[in-house]
Amino acid sequence: MKKLIQTLKNIWSIEELRSKILFTLVLILIYRIGNHIVLPGIDPIILEQNKTAEGNGILDLINTFAGGGFSTASIFALGIMPYISASIFMQLMTVLVPKFQKMQKEGDSGRKKINQYTRYLTVAVTLLQATAYVTYLKQTSGPAIIQEFLPYFLLTTVVILTAGTLFVMWMGEKITDKGLGNGTSLIIMIGILARLPQSFTQELVAKSTRTGLILVFIVEIAILIAIILGCIMLIQGVRKVPVNYAKQIVGNRQFGGARQFLPLKVNSSGVMPIIFAQAIMFLPTLVTLGGKGGQNELAKMFTDHTNVWYMLIYSIVVIGFTFLYTALIFNPKQIADNLKQNNGFIPGVKPGQPTADYIGNIMDKITFPGAILLAVVGILPGIAQTLGVTQGFSTFFGGTSLLIMVGVILDTLQQIETQLLMRQYDGLMKSGRIQGRQTTSAVQY
Numbered sequence: 001m002k003k004l005i006q007t008l009k010n011i012w013s014i015e016e017l018r019s020k021i022l023f024t025l026v027l028i029l030i031y032r033i034g035n036h037i038v039l040p041g042i043d044p045i046i047l048e049q050n051k052t053a054e055g056n057g058i059l060d061l062i063n064t065f066a067g068g069g070f071s072t073a074s075i076f077a078l079g080i081m082p083y084i085s086a087s088i089f090m091q092l093m094t095v096l097v098p099k100f101q102k103m104q105k106e107g108d109s110g111r112k113k114i115n116q117y118t119r120y121l122t123v124a125v126t127l128l129q130a131t132a133y134v135t136y137l138k139q140t141s142g143p144a145i146i147q148e149f150l151p152y153f154l155l156t157t158v159v160i161l162t163a164g165t166l167f168v169m170w171m172g173e174k175i176t177d178k179g180l181g182n183g184t185s186l187i188i189m190i191g192i193l194a195r196l197p198q199s200f201t202q203e204l205v206a207k208s209t210r211t212g213l214i215l216v217f218i219v220e221i222a223i224l225i226a227i228i229l230g231c232i233m234l235i236q237g238v239r240k241v242p243v244n245y246a247k248q249i250v251g252n253r254q255f256g257g258a259r260q261f262l263p264l265k266v267n268s269s270g271v272m273p274i275i276f277a278q279a280i281m282f283l284p285t286l287v288t289l290g291g292k293g294g295q296n297e298l299a300k301m302f303t304d305h306t307n308v309w310y311m312l313i314y315s316i317v318v319i320g321f322t323f324l325y326t327a328l329i330f331n332p333k334q335i336a337d338n339l340k341q342n343n344g345f346i347p348g349v350k351p352g353q354p355t356a357d358y359i360g361n362i363m364d365k366i367t368f369p370g371a372i373l374l375a376v377v378g379i380l381p382g383i384a385q386t387l388g389v390t391q392g393f394s395t396f397f398g399g400t401s402l403l404i405m406v407g408v409i410l411d412t413l414q415q416i417e418t419q420l421l422m423r424q425y426d427g428l429m430k431s432g433r434i435q436g437r438q439t440t441s442a443v444q445y
Contacts, residue, residue: 007420010420011416011419011420014419014420014423016419017416017419017420020178020179020180021179021180023174023175023178023179024175024179024180024186027171027174027175027179028175028186028187028190030171031067031076031168031171031187031190032067032190032194034069034074034075034076034164034167034168035066035067035068035069035072035074035076035191035194036072036074037074037075037076038072038073038074038075039073039074039075039077039156039157039160039161040149040156040157040160041145041146041149041150041152041153041156041157042073042137042141042144042145042146043144043145043146044072044144046141046143046144047072047073047141047144050140050141050143050144062079062081064191064192064195064395064401065079065080065081065188065191065192065400066078066079066081066191067079067190067191067192067194067195068191068194068195069191073137073141073144074164075160075161075163075164076164076165076167076168077133077161077164078126078129078130078133078161078164078165079165079168079187079188079191080165080168080169080172080184080187080188081129082122082125082126082129082165083118083122083165083168083169083172083184084184084188084275085125086118086119086121086122086124086125087118087184088272088275088276089121090114090117090118090121092328094114095328095329096328100114119166119169122165122166122169123162123166126161126162126165126166127158127162129161130157130158130161130162131154131158133157133161134153134154134157134158137157168187169184171183171187172184172186172187175187180412180415180416181411181412181415182408182411182412185404185407185408185411186408186412188404188408189404189405189408189409192401192404192405193405195392195395196396198392199390199392199393199395199396200393202390202392202393203217203220203389203390203392203393204217206390216388220384220389220393223397224396224397227377227380227397227398227402228402228406230373230377231377231398231402231403231406232406232410234266234267234370234373234374234377234403235267235270235403235406235407235410236410237265237266237267237370238263238264238265238266239263239264239266239362239366240261240262240263240264241261241262241263241264241346241359241362242260242261242262242346242347243260243261243262243339243344243345243346244344244345244346244347245260245342245343245344260344262335262339262346262359264359264362264363264366265370266366266367266369266370266373267322267370267373267374268326268329268330268363268367268370269321269322269325269326269329269374270403270407271400271403271404271407272321272325273318273319273321273322273325273371273374274318274374274377274378274399274400274403275400276317276321276325277314277317277318277321277378278314278400280317281310281313281314281317305379305381305382305385306382306385306386307382310382311379311382311383314375314378314379315375315376315378315379316375318371318374318375318378319371319372319374319375322367322370322371322374322375323364323367323371326363326367330363332355332356332357332359332360332363333353333356335356335359336351336352336353336355336356336359339351339355340352340355346358346359376398377398377399377402377403378398378399378400379398380397380398380399381394381395381396381397381398381399381401382394383397384397384398
């Protein structure tokens, strides 16, 4: 406890770090307040009365990312999701389209152009999603819409939701620039954590109403802690490839000759395969959205994460996207060329293409178990709900929610620890550095 108090004092004594923390907290507070402001033209009392206890399948995931604003029809109902969709699309374009590849290599000017295109695309995506959201509100919460306001409801809602998403996007960028960093991820994490107390309470009440089930609740908490530790290992896990550097003599001085390690991550793709997989699984729902007869059996299966077929198809899609996304972002040829240019080599492997093949082969071998683990984490919420955990609390047993929370918390702690170590203070951990999702190309042996 004494060590913790001293660490908190050290954090607060660093003026730059203190201002970053306060700036981040202020913007997060504004975001949470906005999630409780209901859209014009909607009666919040009737909206609350029309809520049902049943979940909305994948729509509940969108609600989680929006911090609950999706179900409460807030001005931030779409949250940061349109910006994430646009960012993912532009990231793929920088890999697949030569024009964007060239733009990315232009440095800061190229990145600014890509960011500008991402913002324009965010506006287009938000307009489409806002229009669909109006249709969704009319179908599910029609009585809550004030009839006198109905002629203006479509226009005002689309404009306000678009402005709200752009404002959330701006806050994320400001947190990245002037706050603790990873602004978009922090906003998503806060939205997820905002639902944790309510979900925790609902699960506790559900278990405490029946005699003997309180022990089951304690077991659930223990399992949840074990899953969180497993996710940390999945995010931080690396396979170290030894790299030797040839000795160089410049003048009378000798350079190089040290052994280093090239860290290859077990899960290089992060949470992206799960996001891609959920987007694919959501397509059948979009096809039947707005239908008078309700969703067909196929669409219901693709929105019910407790369905066995959903879990099987979802796992296959996650594994496939893990290999695909890893192949897009990981370039063994470039790593081999960099090693060759810096007089580095892998013992027993010839430089050039043989090194690239060797690194690629190792990456394939460690990606497969990483993909399996990622798929298992993705279906854990469905398994938890099948075993009797309430739907809201089950989302914290795995999937995108848990991976994002663990990854963002690790990154944030790493940022704080870096600031402490730069100023000769003790880090947050007694042994070892906190490792986030980002790693360097080589670690000193």
